Amino acid sequence: MRKLIAMSIQLLAALSMSPHAEARLAVRRSVLGNGLVVLTSEQKALPMVTLNLLIEAGSRFEPAERAGLANLTSRLLTYGTKNRTAPQISDELDFIGATLSTGCSEETAAVSLTLLKKDLDIGLQLLAEVLTLSAFPPEEIERQKQAIIASIRAKEEQPGEIAELKFKEALFPKSPYGRPVEGTEESVRRIERAGLLEFYQNYYRPNHAILAVVGDVSPEEVNKKLAQVFRTWEKGAAVAPVAPPPAGQPTLILVNKDLTQANIIAGHEGIPRTHPDYYAIQVMNYILGGGGFSSRMMESIRNQRGLAYSIYSAFEPEKYAGSFQVTMQTKNESAGEAIRVAVDEIRKMREQGATEPEIQEAKDYLIGNFPIRFDTNRKVASLLAQIEFFGLGLDYPDRYPDIIRKVTRDDVLRVAKRYLQPEKLIMVVVADQAKAAVKTSLDTGKGL
Amino acid sequence: MRVLFLSLALLLSWIKPVQAQTSRVQEVVLDNGLKVLLLEDHKSAAVTFQVWYRVGSRNELDGKSGLSHFLEHMMFKGTDKVGPEEYARIIAKNGGNSNAFTTTDYTTYFATMSRDKIGIEIELEADRMVNARLDGDTFEAEKMVVMEERRLRTDDNPGTALGEMVSAVAFMIHPYRRPVIGWMPDILNLTREDLRRHYKTYYIPNNAYVVVVGDFATEEILAKIKQEFGKIPRGAEPPKVTLEELPQKGERRAALKKEAELPMLTMYYHVPNIKSADAYALDVLSVVLASGRSSRLYRDLVYQKQLVTSVDADYDGLSVDPSVFLINAQVMPDKDPAEIEREINALVTQVQAETVSDRELEKAKNQVEASFVFGQDSIFGHAMRIGQYESVVKWQLIDSYLSGIRSVTAADVQRVAKKYLDPDQRTVGRLIPVKESGQ
Numbered sequence: 001m002r003k004l005i006a007m008s009i010q011l012l013a014a015l016s017m018s019p020h021a022e023a024r025l026a027v028r029r030s031v032l033g034n035g036l037v038v039l040t041s042e043q044k045a046l047p048m049v050t051l052n053l054l055i056e057a058g059s060r061f062e063p064a065e066r067a068g069l070a071n072l073t074s075r076l077l078t079y080g081t082k083n084r085t086a087p088q089i090s091d092e093l094d095f096i097g098a099t100l101s102t103g104c105s106e107e108t109a110a111v112s113l114t115l116l117k118k119d120l121d122i123g124l125q126l127l128a129e130v131l132t133l134s135a136f137p138p139e140e141i142e143r144q145k146q147a148i149i150a151s152i153r154a155k156e157e158q159p160g161e162i163a164e165l166k167f168k169e170a171l172f173p174k175s176p177y178g179r180p181v182e183g184t185e186e187s188v189r190r191i192e193r194a195g196l197l198e199f200y201q202n203y204y205r206p207n208h209a210i211l212a213v214v215g216d217v218s219p220e221e222v223n224k225k226l227a228q229v230f231r232t233w234e235k236g237a238a239v240a241p242v243a244p245p246p247a248g249q250p251t252l253i254l255v256n257k258d259l260t261q262a263n264i265i266a267g268h269e270g271i272p273r274t275h276p277d278y279y280a281i282q283v284m285n286y287i288l289g290g291g292g293f294s295s296r297m298m299e300s301i302r303n304q305r306g307l308a309y310s311i312y313s314a315f316e317p318e319k320y321a322g323s324f325q326v327t328m329q330t331k332n333e334s335a336g337e338a339i340r341v342a343v344d345e346i347r348k349m350r351e352q353g354a355t356e357p358e359i360q361e362a363k364d365y366l367i368g369n370f371p372i373r374f375d376t377n378r379k380v381a382s383l384l385a386q387i388e389f390f391g392l393g394l395d396y397p398d399r400y401p402d403i404i405r406k407v408t409r410d411d412v413l414r415v416a417k418r419y420l421q422p423e424k425l426i427m428v429v430v431a432d433q434a435k436a437a438v439k440t441s442l443d444t445g446k447g448l
Numbered sequence: 449m450r451v452l453f454l455s456l457a458l459l460l461s462w463i464k465p466v467q468a469q470t471s472r473v474q475e476v477v478l479d480n481g482l483k484v485l486l487l488e489d490h491k492s493a494a495v496t497f498q499v500w501y502r503v504g505s506r507n508e509l510d511g512k513s514g515l516s517h518f519l520e521h522m523m524f525k526g527t528d529k530v531g532p533e534e535y536a537r538i539i540a541k542n543g544g545n546s547n548a549f550t551t552t553d554y555t556t557y558f559a560t561m562s563r564d565k566i567g568i569e570i571e572l573e574a575d576r577m578v579n580a581r582l583d584g585d586t587f588e589a590e591k592m593v594v595m596e597e598r599r600l601r602t603d604d605n606p607g608t609a610l611g612e613m614v615s616a617v618a619f620m621i622h623p624y625r626r627p628v629i630g631w632m633p634d635i636l637n638l639t640r641e642d643l644r645r646h647y648k649t650y651y652i653p654n655n656a657y658v659v660v661v662g663d664f665a666t667e668e669i670l671a672k673i674k675q676e677f678g679k680i681p682r683g684a685e686p687p688k689v690t691l692e693e694l695p696q697k698g699e700r701r702a703a704l705k706k707e708a709e710l711p712m713l714t715m716y717y718h719v720p721n722i723k724s725a726d727a728y729a730l731d732v733l734s735v736v737l738a739s740g741r742s743s744r745l746y747r748d749l750v751y752q753k754q755l756v757t758s759v760d761a762d763y764d765g766l767s768v769d770p771s772v773f774l775i776n777a778q779v780m781p782d783k784d785p786a787e788i789e790r791e792i793n794a795l796v797t798q799v800q801a802e803t804v805s806d807r808e809l810e811k812a813k814n815q816v817e818a819s820f821v822f823g824q825d826s827i828f829g830h831a832m833r834i835g836q837y838e839s840v841v842k843w844q845l846i847d848s849y850l851s852g853i854r855s856v857t858a859a860d861v862q863r864v865a866k867k868y869l870d871p872d873q874r875t876v877g878r879l880i881p882v883k884e885s886g887q
Contacts, residue, residue, distance in 0.1 A: 022491065045491035048821055085752070090741035095811045097818025116818050143754060150710070150757045150780050157606055157709040157881075258707040260599040293536035303533050306592030309600055329600050363542045367544015372560055375492035378823040
């Protein structure tokens with residue numbers, strides 16, 4: 001290996017270095033009169049533009065008995081406005097080959113539009129319409145309710161989805177963060193048009209939104225056009241932050257299905273994105289199970305024992321909540337063994353932390369990979385919206401390497417001790433339970 | 449595939465077209481027969497380097513299905529210089545992402561890194577083209593990993609399981625009848641000797657090509673590629689696959705009963721690949737039928753009648769041998785799959801009976817063109833496109849793709865619909881959900 005790397009260093013010397021991320025992205029931030037935050041990055045390589053809108057209109061704002069209201073609202077945005085029917089909108093978008101999609105999570109809803117530069121005006125008009133003049137026609141509400149119910153049903157045949165839903169529910173009981181964003185069949189049926197209109201009126205407001213625009217258009221042109229199309233979009237009441245939801249008790253949840261594999265999630269509470277320990281946790285988790293083939297879990301569970309094809313751990317941070325989870329699939333019969341090995345890795349990390357070489361490898365990856373992670377307009381647009389949403393600052397891409405570099409071995413041990421809690425694990429196993437025999441296996445083994 | 453990074457949607461999006469910019473590709477063939485395709489693209493800070501071997505499940509024999517894919521996994525078990533699983537680690541600590549995947553037609557290895565690091569990938573790929581160890585203690589554990597991959601992707605996934613079965617019925621002779629990942633009993637029986645033979649036969653410079661797209665300087669990277677790969681000797685030409693599927697005479701039907709929530713329906717029609725002049729019209733036909741919410745199948749089945757949750761029409765023209773035009777639908781709860789089949793038949797009959805309107809044709813072409821530009825947003829996607837073309841025809845054909853699409857007429861769309869969407873030429877597969885037997 002030494003020889004190989006030496007040769008690459010020669011190559012490195014011969015090639016010029018890339019400019020700083022910030023220079024390449026040339027991000028500009030502005031705020032329209034109505035409070036809409038606009039982030040732009042002009043990228044002229046291709047005649048296309050991507051617009052990514054993030055808006056604080058996620059499921060945490062809906063009442064529990066109408067679970068699915070936020071998601072249904074976001075789905076219906078593109079199904080009819082005061083000026084156009086749903087088929088008209090589809091036809092116009094398809095005619096210019098644009099893609100307009102909507103999505104919803106616990107905290108935010110998202111609207112994403114990608115189109116050719118020449119069609120920017122048509123696209124902006126449509127975007128403004130769905131955000132300010134969506135009509136929620138009764139027949140479209142009925143259609144989308146049926147579609148969502150079918151989607152809820154379809155997830156019942158996806159063991160990974162079942163495990164995720166059960167895990168969330170146990171992790172954040174009685175909290176919007178624990179409910180499925182889509183709602184349940186019953187709660188979706190209960191949603192009425194008045195509730196949708198009210199939600200739309202309250203939360204689809206410019207001062208709750210961030211719009212990232214990346215592509216072949218100048219910041220001046222974007223801002224001028226946006227000020228025009230969004231001139232009638234009025235500010236709403238401010239959105240209040242929430243306290244992190246309380247975490248549920250450790251438990252073992254078994255779901256029986258006629259499957260060849262056990263789908264396993266084991267995890268507990270994590271941290272929100274703005275937590276100061278976020279970066280030390282990223283380094284620690286890379287070594288534990290986040291770093292693909294460089295991670296300890298991949299080595300012990302997949303490479304050494306052949307127990308799983310996919311195995312990883314992740315701290316998933318949102319703005320006000322966070323989770324930690326290990327996700328894997330293994331043949332029913334080895335479920336207990338795979339869980340034991342994973343939990344042992346968590347314990348080991350918690351007790352001993354990581355070595356200097358492991359930490360260096362993790363930092364080298366995180367720093368070196370950062371600019372590569374944002375190698376498309378769509379990924380840049382998504383990054384910009386996140387930077388604003390989490391308040392990371394426009395210089396975040398340039399600060400990132402230093403933030404990671406400063407993480408020490410002591411930090412890694414400290415966050416492992418503090419944020420890995422094997423005694424608090426919530427465990428979900430979706431499997432052919434007779435074959436998996438998880439309880440027996442865990443009781444007769446080293447236990448938890 | 450080594451790890452689940454790429455979504456199926458991304459894989460399918462590669463089937464969609466490319467742009468004229470590709471004509472800036474530089475082609476160089478080394479003395480040992482290795483073809484190198486280079487495209488400088490400085491819009492991002494990354495370079496993607498891909499080695500494509502012309503071998504996939506298409507080159508396998510009965511009883512040995514899954515061999516190409518298993519070999520792909522074992523290619524990460526090291527060489528004389530690099531330890532087992534060290535490859536991915538080296539790439540990662542240099543800031544890169546790496547992966548590999550196997551299809552019916554090719555096996556591809558790649559890493560995406562910054563320009564100052566990509567030399568490391570070039571060295572590692574050249575090394576494992578000739579020095580892979582393949583055996584050792586890792587063989588049995590990795591076989592178990594592949595079996596877990598099959599359980600995850602196919603055995604517990606009703607959609608994939610249905611597709612696997614329908615391929616096995618639609619193709620009687622051609623190796624496309626076998627799944628890329630292999631039948632479970634075949635995977636179990638694969639031996640170290642099978643791997644070694646497959647590797648020796650197909651992993652040679654004259655059966656491979658390199659695709660590089662991104663932020664690099666052509667002269668410099670080419671010198672590096674020549675330095676690393678140029679010393680590898682040319683190998684004996686691998687055996688050609690000459691199997692040909694005979695024309696289908698009459699509809700075939702097959703059903704799969706499996707634990708699932710919603711029924712699925714799939715139809716495979718035999719079609720020519722991109723070497724045929726009809727390929728462009730078949731592409732446009734697939735867009736007219738099911739691309740976008742305003743497409744015919746979507747509007748009728750998903751939107752207006754609410755019979756299905758989703759519907760796709762895909763023309764797989766980028767396959768080495770003639771493949772299929774497929775229509776897939778997932779049935780809404782409590783709807784009758786037979787009704788959906790009748791409805792699809794009616795819409796197919798309509799596109800055969802009447803020409804599409806000028807506006808509908810233009811809309812389809814605009815969709816193709818836009819997605820072709822969007823496809824260049826990712827250097828990885830761009831390199832995939834070049835590599836896929838090269839796997840079937842010469843990559844240069846990409847340049848005539850858009851003009852080919854633009855020249856499609858309404859009469860062409862009608863003609864190919866009549867010629868290929870013929871019930872006698874199709875296989876209909878149905879997934880019939882059964883509920884679990886209980887605790």
